[in-house]
Every structure is written in C-alpha cells, then in structure tokens.
Amino acid sequence: MTEFTPFASLFGGIMIGLSAVLLMLWEGRIAGISGIAGRLLPPYRDSAFVSRFGFVVGLVAAPFAMMALTGGAIEQTVSPNIPLMVAAGLLVGFGAVWGNGCTSGHGVCGLSRLSARSFVATGVFMATAFVTVLFVRHAIGS
Incomplete structure (x- = not known):
C-alpha cells in the first residue's frame, strides 16, 4: 500500500501549480510536459529551447534538490x-x-x-x- 503523505502532496501540488503559472506568465506557454520534452528533439531549435531544456532539467534535478534540503533519501520505486x-x-x-x-x-x-x-x-x-x-x-x- 502506498503511504499517505498529505503535506508532501500539498507541497508538490503547490510547486506544480506555481511552475505552471510562472511558465504561462514568463513564456506565454502551457506547462504540458510531453510538448516541452518533445520540442527538445529535432527539428525544433528555436529561442525557447533553453527554457524548455531548463524546465526538463528541473524535473530531473528536483528529487536531488529535495534530498539535499531534507537530508534524507527519497524512496522511489520503478x-x-x-x-x-x-x-x-x-x-x-x-x-x-x-x-x-x-x-x-x-x-x-x-x-x-x-x-x-x-x-x-x-x-x-x-x-x-x-x-x-x-x-x-x-x-x-x-
């Protein structure tokens, strides 16, 4: 059974919502991960490439940042x-x-x-x- 973590879930939801709002505010774009990641591949090479790349790097780096901030391991199973x-x-x-x-x-x-x-x-x-x-x-x- 999956452990219920209301505060971590609430914090995660707030961060997702905040990132979606900021992307819309700064780039005028919707935070659809499949569209952002898909446009990192050719033939897309435009001025928004760096911001898309940064968004995906942030997705990958987030668990490591959380581990550094909390000093603990984050359990993830695949x-x-x-x-x-x-x-x-x-x-x-x-x-x-x-x-x-x-x-x-x-x-x-x-x-x-x-x-x-x-x-x-x-x-x-x-x-x-x-x-x-x-x-x-x-x-x-x-």
Whole structure:
C-alpha cells in the first residue's frame, strides 16, 4: 500500500501549480510536459529551447534538490520489468499524442482554464488509471 503523505502532496501540488503559472506568465506557454520534452528533439531549435531544456532539467534535478534540503533519501520505486516499462512508455506517448496533450497539460493547465477538451481528457485518463490499477493489483496480482 502506498503511504499517505498529505503535506508532501500539498507541497508538490503547490510547486506544480506555481511552475505552471510562472511558465504561462514568463513564456506565454502551457506547462504540458510531453510538448516541452518533445520540442527538445529535432527539428525544433528555436529561442525557447533553453527554457524548455531548463524546465526538463528541473524535473530531473528536483528529487536531488529535495534530498539535499531534507537530508534524507527519497524512496522511489520503478518496476524491474523492462518489457512492461517499454510498453507503458509507448502507451503513454501514444496517448499524449492522440489526446493532444498529457496529464500535466490537460489535468493541471487545461482544467484551470476550464477547457472542455481537458475535462474530457482528464476524465478518460483518470478512468483508465483506475481500471489499470484495479486490473494489475487484483486480476494479475502484482
């Protein structure tokens, strides 16, 4: 069972919301991680490359910064099942392209802008997540 951490979750949510607001304020762009990361690859090479790269570096550096600030280890588990991880990555990537955005773009930024498309997309990926967890934990048993 996953440990319930209300204060850490609240702090994380505040940081995500703040970063989305700052990106919109400074760059006029929505903080959709799939779009930001996807535009780091060719053929995109424009003036916003540095800010996109910095955003992704911040995502990777955040756990290390948190460990340095708290003086403790952050427990993160990743499945050792490589084929499962590859399939999951492909499905997430396909879903982000097919849905014209990812969970951060729709769930954080789209909902706050009251986008009807984002309400539908968020409902679909949340329902899919619930069914997936139910299936994996109870039908497969892992």
